[in-house]
Amino acid sequence: MRKVVTTIAVNDIRLLLRDKGGAFVTFVFPLAYCIFFGLIFATHNTSPRAIDIVIVDEDHNQQSEEFVELLKQSGAVELKMASREQAMEQVRRGNHAAYVVITEGFGKASQNVRTDDRPKIEIGLDPSRKAESEVVKGLISKYAFEFFYSHINKRLVGDVPDNQHEAWSGFTPVEIETTEIVQTRTGPSSSYDISFPQGIIWGVLGCCASFGISLVNERTTGTLSRLLVAPITRTDILAGKALACFSSTLLLGTVLFVVGMVAFNVNPQAPFHLAISLLAISTAFVGIMMFISILGKTERAVSGIGWAVLLSMAMLGGGMVPRFFMPHWMQTLSTISPVSWAILAMEGAVWRGFSTSEMLLPWSVLAGVGLLFFVIGVRGFSWPDKG
Amino acid sequence: MLKVCQLCKRFGSILAVDSLSFDAQPGEILGLLGPNGAGKTTSINMIAGLLHADAGEVDVGGLGSPTRSEVRRKIGIAPQALALYDALTGEENLRFFGRLAGLSGKALRDRVSWSLDFVLLTDRKHDRVKTYSGGMKRRINLAAALVHDPPLLLLDEPTVGVDPQSRNALFENVLAMKAQGRTVIYTTHYMEEAEKLCDRVGIMDHGAFLAFDTVARLIEAYGGHSMVTVERQNGRVQIESDDPLAECVRLQKEGEILSLRVDQPNLERVFLNLTGRAMRD
């Protein structure tokens, strides 16, 4: 790539950042959107803070029920009873952090501390939810210890002073077996999986509008003439503009996803696919930026008409209201909006579990849209020497 | 350095430039004078390669037409309509335009600070251009034309709104550039500027030269006579004369004089004689 192209791109990004309003629309507003709508739609069972586990009682006796009761009383976990199959499915879907199976013979073994077959508890954990898994493991060990301690003491010595706890240290009265359950999600794991792609769309639209308007601004303030007099080509100028828009969009999408992953438990199933999706989205919206810039002669006109076009795209494409809330016919209609393909490209990689071949459709649609609009934009662009 | 041949440009029904031809040598300052709408800016833009001519040719330094990017490297333009990034500082503007012209590293730094010095804006270089006064903007606009050290400078009304101190400093610098062998095309409405700076002046109207020569020869040909104004007790008299000194001596003999003024023909008279005194739109 020619050096002047990067020079122009860097200058453009700097100009965007100097413009407080533009920077806000591009970076701050989308993040606010991601968080705000994530909070609104956040449902109880998907909140990352509530550690909820599924209990499977395969022993069905007084002791096992007492143990479940003990866990319930603790208040440290949210419990739900289920069969082993249901429990595994719940964890696999990411609805619950872990399942705990009280195996057959638990009650009997707990009655007799001296036998070799210790009471056994199985825990199924989702390896991708490490922090929660550790907490669950710790909690189960702790309550199992308390449970047996009270049972055995009752039988052997009656009341034991507190310092007796130490005598038990290092001894695990119950065997805990853990199994890893890899999530195969079929839906979004939390409302943030939905709100982040949507919020990112707003950032992309902001970038698109800002750079489109800045291109017109260059013409009205005469700096475009200066660029034309410089010893560079028109291709360099437009390539610089395109590069500025492309890299800002890409950076914005990446940064917002990283924020989502670090702070809001957004956990893309296919990060590599997501990266390609962001590239495809940036391509599409560079084209649209170029197209926006020819919609009027002045900044005011381009800003007005441009935002009207972008907002329509967003409304129809599920950037405001998620597509699955739309009636069926509208969902079909919304495929004419590039925004719907952009969201699909992100969701496909984040939670829809698309295969590479399924991703090819949104990727190629986005690339095609980018190319088409770019060509229209370049052809319709009025250079200062045309007048 | 610059050859302009039969240049034409039409905007709809307006013939903005009409078969304009001239050339300029290295080390020459060439003035373009003309009323509003005479076609000066249009000519400058065609010379800079910013406008395509309908007909005719421009050749810069024997390299060919400025529509080619490597030819444009030889040209620096200070457009009449300021062309700057308001949100950037003066220095950032110059750095950007310098980079576009292919400068980098130390060469870029040196040229940027030279240009800032040239227009006396070094102490304001870290301020955003939008905070500059009108004259400062005009000066940084000129600096942007110089930053890549071009041999051909196109200055379109570079002194509009510039105060006398800065203007005088600017004249000296333009003369210094001439001494370095640069060619300067200079448009202005200030006649004394053209008289002071320009080796040759083209008086333009309706897109064509009415006259094109050195200032002295223009005055000789189109300046008319000297004007002697004499004031006496009984009123004021103006007399045109080829020999104002002899006229003064004669007037003194005729009686008491309260005041006496001699106006020699100058470029302004040439301009008005050629383009007429009627108001232009």
Ligand SMILES: Nc1ncnc2c1ncn2[C@@H]1O[C@H](COP(=O)(O)OP(=O)(O)OP(=O)(O)O)[C@@H](O)[C@H]1O
């Ligand atoms: N882009 C354009 N579209 C239409 N007409 C134009 C355009 N640019 C210039 N003109 C016309 O061409 C003529 C010459 O304009 P130009 O700007 O070259 O004049 P000028 O000599 O620079 O005047 P001034 O002293 O006011 O700067 C004018 O009649 C003007 O109206």
Ligand SMILES: [Mg+2]
């Ligand atoms: Mg002009």
